[in-house]
Amino acid sequence: MIPQIDLTRQHAALRAELLAAAERVLASGRFILGPEGKALEAEVAALCGVRHGIGVASGTDALHLSLRALDVGPGDEVVTSAFSFVASASAVLHAGARPVFADIDAETFALDPAQVERAITPRTRAVIAVHLYGHPADMDPLVAIARRRGLAVVEDAAQAIGAAYAGRPVGSFGDLTCLSFYPTKNLGACGDAGMVVTDREELAERVRRLRDHGSREKYQHAELGYSSRLDELQAALLRVKLHHLPGWTAARRRLAARYSTLLAGLPLALPRERPPALHVYHHYTVRSPKRDALAKALAELGIGTALHYPLPIPGQPLFRSGGALATEAECPHAWQASREVLSLPCFPELTDAEIDAVAHAIHLAMNRIG
Ligand SMILES: *Cc1c(COP(=O)(O)O)cnc(C)c1O
Numbered sequence: 328m329i330p331q332i333d334l335t336r337q338h339a340a341l342r343a344e345l346l347a348a349a350e351r352v353l354a355s356g357r358f359i360l361g362p363e364g365k366a367l368e369a370e371v372a373a374l375c376g377v378r379h380g381i382g383v384a385s386g387t388d389a390l391h392l393s394l395r396a397l398d399v400g401p402g403d404e405v406v407t408s409a410f411s412f413v414a415s416a417s418a419v420l421h422a423g424a425r426p427v428f429a430d431i432d433a434e435t436f437a438l439d440p441a442q443v444e445r446a447i448t449p450r451t452r453a454v455i456a457v458h459l460y461g462h463p464a465d466m467d468p469l470v471a472i473a474r475r476r477g478l479a480v481v482e483d484a485a486q487a488i489g490a491a492y493a494g495r496p497v498g499s500f501g502d503l504t505c506l507s508f509y510p511t512k513n514l515g516a517c518g519d520a521g522m523v524v525t526d527r528e529e530l531a532e533r534v535r536r537l538r539d540h541g542s543r544e545k546y547q548h549a550e551l552g553y554s555s556r557l558d559e560l561q562a563a564l565l566r567v568k569l570h571h572l573p574g575w576t577a578a579r580r581r582l583a584a585r586y587s588t589l590l591a592g593l594p595l596a597l598p599r600e601r602p603p604a605l606h607v608y609h610h611y612t613v614r615s616p617k618r619d620a621l622a623k624a625l626a627e628l629g630i631g632t633a634l635h636y637p638l639p640i641p642g643q644p645l646f647r648s649g650g651a652l653a654t655e656a657e658c659p660h661a662w663q664a665s666r667e668v669l670s671l672p673c674f675p676e677l678t679d680a681e682i683d684a685v686a687h688a689i690h691l692a693m694n695r696i697g
Pocket residue numbers: 385386387388411412414415457483485486506507508509519520521
């Protein structure tokens with residue numbers, strides 16, 4: 328049995344380091360907004376090529392607080408991807424604004440700049456560029472459109488920490504960038520956590536205030552905020568893992584190259600890395616019109632797979648009414664992707680022998696389903 332993801336291997340390898348970090352925090356007696364969080368914020372901001380990091384409770388909160396920091400609210404529209412995890416759009420609802428869905432580029436699964444242009448109205452305030460599966464969105468045209476139309480850019484880099492575009496790290500393009508440290512992400516906490524990174528001082532200050540009850544000074548509440556901090560225990564564990572991220576990213580890229588060699592020639596669409604993007608393979612996701620039969624055959628052969636995602640966001644009951652540009656006719660690539668995508672086992676500790684076994688099983692399964 329080869330699982331789609333296995334977090335126990337990573338934690339077994341880092342056990343001593345993680346336990347030492349946890350002990351350090353327990354001994355300090357400091358659990359919220361302390362030195363570990365501050366250090367992690369500086370380290371992650373530096374990785375993203377910007378000056379400020381603000382730890383929050385989740386990637387979803389990072390998106391919500393970013394929109395609030397931009398004063399996006401009722402009456403405003405935000406253009407976001409029709410094909411992503413739900414939070415890329417639900418955060419817009421949380422901010423009181425209206426998500427407007429744009430279709431994806433069928434090859435990279437990221438927002439198609441031409442479709443973004445189509446989705447913009449006089450009410451549009453911001454664009455959320457999702458770097459899905461770890462492949463950066465096409466930032467040059469997206470930033471150019473946003474500049475020309477006076478819109479803010481928010482990067483949803485929940486799946487893409489460490490990725491780059493034209494030699495620059497994701498996180499350095501948007502007005503604000505949102506990271507998730509959900510346990511299965513490329514840098515995962517042992518619980519929920521997230522971060523906003525930005526180079527803009529005033530937006531950083533605003534997110535810092537919003538995450539702590541709208542307060543920068545104890546018991547002085549300037550505005551309605553939230554209780555959304557990244558705690559010291561998670562920060563300390565994440566700092567241990569952050570040292571290993573470059574090695575893990577390299578392992579993911581090797582894994583992807585090995586899959587792509589072994590699966591070449593099959594009637595499957597394989598992930599592409601389109602220049603100038605540097606892909607970090609949060610997922611290695613193939614496409615087939617016979618996806619469901621393939622997943623079933625692989626399960627029978629002991630290979631775990633996952634669907635990211637079985638419905639486009641505007642197809643979710645939550646969004647069925649209300650979103651503009653939300654029908655299958657308007658976002659055909661998103662709908663088609665949701666029927667065809669299949670994520671193979673993908674995590675840095677996967678061995679070459681396991682990758683070979685997965686590829687072998689895929690050859691068998693493809694023969695079987697014809
Ligand atoms: C995981 C994820 C989020 C949300 O992050 P949480 O930490 O789970 O709240 C947002 N956007 C994308 C693309 C994600 O994959």
